Amino acid sequence: MTYLNRLIPVLFGIFFISVSVSCKNSETEKDQAMAETETKVVSDSLKWSERMMLSEMERFPEASKLDFRDKPKWSYTNGLVLKAAKEVYEKTGKQQYYDYLYAYADTMITDQGAIRTYKLSDQNLDMLNSGNVLLYLYPKTKEERFLEALKTLRSQIDTQPRTSDGGFWHKKRYTHQMWLDGLYMAEPFYAHYTQMFSDGETAKKAYDDIVHQFDLIQEHSLDQETGLLYHGWDESREQKWTNKETGTSPHFWSRAMGWYGMALVDVLDYLPEDHPGREKLINYLKQFSEAVVAVQDEKSGLWYQVLDQGDREGNYLEASGSSMFVYTFAKAVSKGYISQDYQTIAEKGYQGILDNLISVEENGIVNLNEVCAVAGLGGEPYRDASFEYYVNEEIRSNDPKGTGPFILASLQLDR
Structure with a gap:
């Protein structure tokens, strides 16, 4: 061989x-x-809107315990994330999102229509926001208990304390004060309820009242130089945080402006086309947009916790306000309220969130980082609305005041 x-x-x-x-x-x-x-746990083949929604559902299997709660609670943060769940459901048709939404109402509303943990006597505007969950569910389910709960929430508007010129106090215990936050908490619910249940002179009166709340905030909280709006206004000038001449708090807080922007674009979903206040609100939105873009961080596309003081030590690029601005711009462009140029601004801001504030765990869970946990005015311990106060409040990941708007922004940009 x-x-x-x-x-x-x-x-x-x-x-x-x-x-x-x-x-x-x-x-x-x-x-x-x-x-x-x-x-x-969460596939990275999905869009960011679903990835974050599923991550929230994994973190908080019970929607009634959103916001890191040990016990179920009726609160505005639940309503914010569940608005996102509703829109993800409508976009995808996946039953799990509807079920998550429904479970909140099912847990929090008794058979008789009482709202667990809610106290009408608190006259707290924050509590109206989750009413949007019931406004969505009632036409679908026709459950009388949901209607009874809605009537209770609507009755709060009739008894809410007001300033001398008709502005809603933010809460009964925050006397004589209007906050930007309150416009988001109350007005979309108020407008949607009116569209669903009222007509004729009753509806006109309600829509006029809604527009009036925006008029008053513009009158009392707007800074003419920057076009930004101060977080709060105290008619009585009694609070330590108030400017004794103007009644305003001293700073422009990112999330407060975010609440206000979302309030404008969401209320316009329900305000009739022929209502004389509609064009006024669109003009407020245009003014708002110009002012917010002027303080956008050029490098990252994000916005600072204290909006106009990005170069000051201790300030930081904050996730909830940034997400709210992206949502507001993207929705306002899609509805034709503001120039198409803002689409590019929204996309820059959104990419800034992805690049700087989003992290993904090995199991696919998505985290939104650098969210201000909470900020308010007055109260106990006293919140003095100083720059130092805003930048030293707790910062945490996955606060629903950030994740909810991030999902909504993702949906608007189809990301």
Whole structure:
């Protein structure tokens, strides 16, 4: 037998072994990839809107305990994330999102229509926001308990304490004060309820009242130089945080402006096309947009906790306000309220969130970081509305006041 003849079987054997090892390695890699996919709680093949919604549902399996609560609570943060759940459901048609939304109402509304943990006597505008969940569910389910709860919430508007010129106090215990936050908490609910249940002179009176709340905030809280609006206004000038001449708080807080922007675009969903206040609100929105863009961080596309003082030590790029601004701009562009130029601004802001504030765990869970946990005015312990106060409040990840608007912004941008 020649040397070549002896070598051929050897070479064939080596080739066979090489191919077998290669196939096994390929199968192993494929198995590993499949295993990794199967262990992911949230798939990275989904859009960011679903990825964050599923992450919220994983963090808070019970919607009544959103916002890191030990016990169920009727609160505005639930309503904010559940508005996002509603829109994700409508976009995808996936039943799990509707079920999550429904479970909140089912838990919090008794068979008789009472709202668990809610106290009408508190006259707290924050509590109206979750009423939007019931406004969505009642036409679908026709459950009388949801209607009874809605009537209770609507009755709060009739008894809410007001300033001398008709502005809602933010809460009964925050006497003579209007906050930007309150426009979001009350007015979209008020407008949607009116559209659904009122007509004729009753409806006109309600719509006029809603527009009047925006008029008053513009009158009392607007800074003519920057176009930004101060967080709060105290008619009585009694609060330590108030400017004794103007009644305003001293700073422009990112999330307060975010609440206000979202209030404008959401109320316009329900204000009749022929209402004389409609054009006024759109003009307020245009003014708002110009002012907010002027303080956008050029490098990151984000916005600072104290909007106009980005170069001051301690200030930081904050997630909830940034998400709210992106949502407001993207929705306002899609509705034709503001120039198409703002689409680019919204997309820059959104990319800034992805690049700087989003992190993803190995199992696919998505986190939104650098969210101001809470900020308010007065109260106990006293919140003095100083720059130091705003930048030193707790910062945490996945606060629903950030995740909810992030989902809404993602939906508007189809991301």
